[in-house]
Amino acid sequence: MNPVAYLPAADIGAALAHAAPAYDLDAAGGEARFIAGGTNLIDLMKAHVVHPQALVDINALPLDDIAATDDGGLRLGATARNADTAYHPLVRRDYPLLTAAILAGASPQIRNMASNGGNLLQRTRCHYFYDPAAPCNKRTPGAGCSALGGLTRQHAILGASAHCIATHPSDMCVALAALEAVVEVRSANGTRRIDFADFHRLPGEHPEQDSTLAEGELITHIELPPAAHFAAHSAYLKFRDRASYAFALVSVAALLDIDADGVIREARLALGSVAHKPWRVPAAEALLAGHRVGSAGAVDVFAQAADLMLSGAQGQGANDFKIAMARRAVIRALKQASEGTHDNSHDYAAPGGKEPT
Incomplete structure (x- = not known):
């Protein structure tokens, strides 16, 4: 069993401090991960794919709002649950594509638990990524890609590289890409906004990097432009x-x-x-x-x-x-x-x- 510290955060400042590389986790070289619904992260921990030494619980943060913006768009809080997002009256009225995509994913129980921010960060479901015994560049950079020449039925047909042919599994993200959403993130350096087209990465030579998030950055909101x-x-x-x-x-x-x-x-x-x-x-x-x-x-x-x-x-x-x-x-x-x-x-x-x- 791998020991894990549980660090509930009362505000965004505390969450960012807990996740900072300099934070003392009472364990040498520890890594902290933000957790909201945990529907993917806990699976990865159970499979021994990731080994965080601390989980920073962000559920108490005021990030579960869903509200209209002044220009007619919509802001989705990062900790708002997928089900609440799908059924929100403004989403159903102005963004039915997003409702349909969310309801196509997972199961009712998971949608009730999964968070919007976590959906963006879920990892590939490549069989080899989930098998610690199989070489995988996403899990261990430089180890090789077992999928190449292996079981490839669910793998990429576009944008792949010699280092990785995995796919991104999200339904919600496909809708957000078409809607040209913007991801808002916070760090010790302040707030920045990332166009959705630039949020996720192609594997290239660094398939271990799924997104363009910097270390210690926390997703706070997803903003949708007007789409009525x-x-x-x-x-x-x-x-x-x-x-x-x-x-x-x-x-x-x-x-x-x-x-x-x-x-x-x-x-x-x-x-x-x-x-x-x-x-x-x-x-x-x-x-x-x-x-x-x-x-x-x-x-x-x-x-x-x-x-x-x-x-x-x-x-x-x-x-x-x-x-x-x-x-x-x-x-x-x-x-x-x-x-x-x-x-x-x-x-x-x-x-x-x-x-x-």
């Missing part, structure tokens, strides 16, 4: 091995801003579970602008956008099917979004914003 113009035409699709409680093989978020004449003014697309981060291709989105939905050539344009999204895709044998699957998923998501947002949140409705456990 997308609310009527959004779709989130997730393809997986079973109907629930399974990570995606491929997922796609689609947003369309369509004028009264049926012409696309703006489009957003993001693919999930195909790369080390949610995958966007601006050229594919730009291609869709100016085309009329429902026209004879609309599906052809959707297919061209899908081809651009998958440009350069490369399978590892067992996951070659994901290329064709992702292409069909993009076309289908665009078609569904063009027809109008389907509100499926009532299928999971429960009193008080919580799901049944």
